[in-house]
Amino acid sequence: MDCETIRPLLPFLLRAAGELDEQERQAAEGHLRVCPACASRLQAESRFDAAIQKAVVRGDVPAGLKDRILDQLARSRRASMWRWTAAGTLAACLLIGLGLYAAFVWRGPELPPVDLNALSGSLSQARSPDQVEEWLDYSAPSALGLPSQLRDRWDFNLLEHHYVQYVHGHAIPTLVFRKDHHRTKVYLLKQGQYRPADVAEVFDPADPSRPWKLGGDGVNEYAAVAVRERGDWKTFLLAP
Amino acid sequence: MLAFSPRISVAELVERYYASLYRYAYRLSGSQADAEDLTQETFLRATAKLGQLRDADKVRAWLYSILRHAYLQRQRSAPQTHHVSLDDLFDVAEEVPDPLPELDAEALRKALDDLPEPHRTAVLLYYFEELSYREIAEVLDVPIGTVMSRLARARGYLKARLLTSEAVASSPKGRSADGL
Structure with a gap:
């Protein structure tokens, strides 16, 4: 190793280890032993490094x-x-x-929607109380799971009209009964589709003194809801 | 109080390292106000990260690295200031007096302030944190040749600035206002 080669390596020799590999270090140290000029230069670099190091870590706080x-x-x-x-x-x-x-x-997980739209068509076609009764007997039980004896609860002579009402996007078969000045609105709902507990006034339109909400025939269950009103119809919210 | 680790508390960290961290911050930033901010920020960050300290023996290096990151983060968002060009100083060969008197603290501060940030950081990693060239290369994520180049230029520049009769102090100026 000559002076030219060792000059760039001098900074690497200022510290004990880690900068040069063993072979380079030995070669550099060999040259320094025989070259007073490079050895003197290394000492000068070392003095300067020590002075910088001392000064750099010193200072007022x-x-x-x-x-x-x-x-x-x-x-x-x-x-x-x-x-x-x-x-x-x-x-x-x-x-x-x-x-x-x-x-x-x-009150629980959201219930799956029931396709009442298909049902609405057949009820809409009923033109008379007899046809509504027939619908209740033959269509509603299979489509809505309503019991076949449901019609026995009502006096269909009192049936004023029927229609399909849309609630929460579902077509709900609706019957309207009238006795004297009282009107009763009956929503035909499959049990579990809506929560009858949300309905304030529930009663049997055939017997207003005996309100009811739920029924069943042992196999199927239903929730039929009626709202009695004087004058304007009172609306209520059926919570799905 | 302020105990966050079973082995060392933040209060202990402050007691042991606040002075050296401040000095390091001062060398990096060149400003007392910035140095104080950086020191406080370092302890705030250290408090939040104390649980990550695995080796209590490396707490000094850990705190320095937190401070350095905080400083470099500020540097990146701060407008760049003018620094001297080191292009012409690579081959400057100043004679080093023997014995070499103590360097003037103010001259050193000014010289460090004038260094471009990458060179100043390399110098302080070398002299303050006492990292090897290889470790500096890893910290700065640059090739080791770049570290060699930066340190060689910075060293040449510091020699040129500090090894003059005006810069070499006849007596140390160190006064410790806090008893340090």
Whole structure:
């Protein structure tokens, strides 16, 4: 190794290990032993490095810096605790809200829709109370799962009209009975499709003193809902 | 108080390292205000990451790396300032007096401030963090040849700036306002 070759390597020799591989280090050290000029240069580099290193790590530290750092860390910790407390409170409120919702509002999973549209066609074609009765006897049981004796509950002489009402996008067969000044509206619903509990007034139009909501024939179940009104029809929401 | 680790608390970290971190920050930024901000930011980040510290023996290097990242992050978002060109200084060969008097702290600060940021960071990684060339290359994610080049140019520049009769202080100026 000559002087030209060793010059760029001198900085790598300033530290004990890690900069040069063993072969290069041995070659460089061999040259330094026989070349006073390069050895002197290395010593000069080393003196300069030591001076820089000493100067660079030296310096004034502002008075009170440690206390300011500790204060800031304490403030940050308090702020962090506040954030966690606020987040915890918010989470607790959400949980309580969800609990209340589950307890008082949400009654169960959303029920699958029932295709009542197909049913509406046949009821719409019924032109007389007899045809409605027939529909209730032959079409509704299979399509809606209504019991065949359902018609026995009502006096079809009181049937004023029938139609299909759309509720929540479903075609709901609807019968309207009238006795004196009272009108009774009957929605024919498959049990489980809507929650009758949401309906305030439910009664048997054939016997207004005996309200009912649910029925069944042992095999099929139904929910029939009627709303009695004077004058204008009262609407209500059927919760799906 | 402020205990986040079973082995070391943040208060202990502050006690042991705040002065050296401040000095490092001062060398990097060249400003007392920035150095103080960086030091505080370092401890805030360290507090959040203390759980990640696996080797308590490397806490000093860990804190330095946090500070360095914070500094480089600021550098990237800050407008670039003018620095000297080192192109002509590669082959400057200053004679190094023997013995070499203590270097003037203010002259060193100004010289470091004038260095382009990549060179200043390399110099401080070498002299302050005492990393090897290879380690510097890994930290800066540059080839080792780039590290050699940056350090050689920076060293030549510092020699030119500091090895003058005006820059070599006749007596140390170190005063420690905090008893350090």
